[in-house]
Amino acid sequence: MSSQSIRRRVLRSAAAPAAAVALALGLTTALTTAPAAASGSYTGRAYVYGEGSLAGDWSDEGVVNVATHRSSNVTCLWQTILWADGYLPRSDIDGIFGDQTHAATVRWQRNHGLTADGSVGKATFAKAQQNIVLQDTSDGYQYGMYDGNSLFAVRRPINAGNWMFASPSGVFISAAYNWKTC
Numbered sequence: 001m002s003s004q005s006i007r008r009r010v011l012r013s014a015a016a017p018a019a020a021v022a023l024a025l026g027l028t029t030a031l032t033t034a035p036a037a038a039s040g041s042y043t044g045r046a047y048v049y050g051e052g053s054l055a056g057d058w059s060d061e062g063v064v065n066v067a068t069h070r071s072s073n074v075t076c077l078w079q080t081i082l083w084a085d086g087y088l089p090r091s092d093i094d095g096i097f098g099d100q101t102h103a104a105t106v107r108w109q110r111n112h113g114l115t116a117d118g119s120v121g122k123a124t125f126a127k128a129q130q131n132i133v134l135q136d137t138s139d140g141y142q143y144g145m146y147d148g149n150s151l152f153a154v155r156r157p158i159n160a161g162n163w164m165f166a167s168p169s170g171v172f173i174s175a176a177y178n179w180k181t182c
Contacts, residue, residue, distance in 0.1 A: 045162075046176055046177050046178050047162035047163065047174060047175055047176050047177065048061055048074060048077065048125075048162065048163040048175035048177075049160075049161065049162055049163065050156055050160065050161070050163060051159060051160030051161075052159075052160070053134075054132055054134050054142050054144050054154075054156065055129070055132075055134075056126070056129070057129060057156070057163070058125035058126055058128065058129040059122055059125065059126040059129075060122060061074075061121070061122060061125045062074070062121075062177055063119055063120065063121045064078055064097060064119075064120040064121075064177075065097055065102070065105075065118060065119040065120060066097050066098070066099075066102055066118070068119075069097075069177045069178075070096060070097045070098075071095060071096050071097070071180045072095060072176060072177050072178065072179065072180050073095060073173055073174060073175055073176040073177075073179065073180055073181060073182055074175050074176065074177050075095050075096065075097045075101070075180070076093060076094070076095035076165075076167070076173065076180065076182035077163075077165050077173075077175045078097075078101070078105070078120050078128075079092060079093040079094070079095070079101055080093055080146075080152055080165060080167070080168070081108075081128050081131075081146060081148070082101065082104045082105065082108060083150065083168070084131075084146050084148035084149060084150045084151065084152055085108060085131075085148040085149055086148070086149040086150075087104040087105075087107055087108050088100065088101065088104045090168050092104075093167075093168055093182065094182070095180040095181075095182045096180075102118040103118075105118045105119075105120060105124075106118045108124075109124060112124075112127050113127075114127060128146075131146050131147050131148055132144045132145070132146055132147070132154060133145050133147050135153075137158060140157060140158055141155045141156065141157055141158060142155065142156055142157075142158055143155045146165075152165060152166050152168075153165070153166040153172075154166070155172060162174055162175065162176075163175045167182050
């Protein structure tokens, strides 16, 4: 194994604990500054990213499934959507795309007229985002609500930036592909 690939593996393994510490200390800038590219991402960004209006912002996102970004905050975001729409119990929101999340995703996709492959990509994210309703613009952010059977809050910087979502405990979490803090 080359020294470069060893260095990448060490950096990847250190990223999640560092992000968790930053989040715990309230250092949100550590989670929202220029990220490295995410593998499997359509935008090449490590976060769910958007600009302009909140509407139509998720149509270029990366893939989340049992093999890609399986353990991540984006998986936690997707599980929160599944919970809000009644497809997953709140207790299953753990940021790990396992069998329960896969089965719930297949049901969700089937019920929303999508290809029911259990993989969350462009079409599935775009369909889910149709339930986000702008609520407020303040403090440099656009705040919205995901309006399913249950509600949860989302936010993104007004002009452009990384999406965050409210975890079941109410704390805003960056929707990152490469680490899990939920």
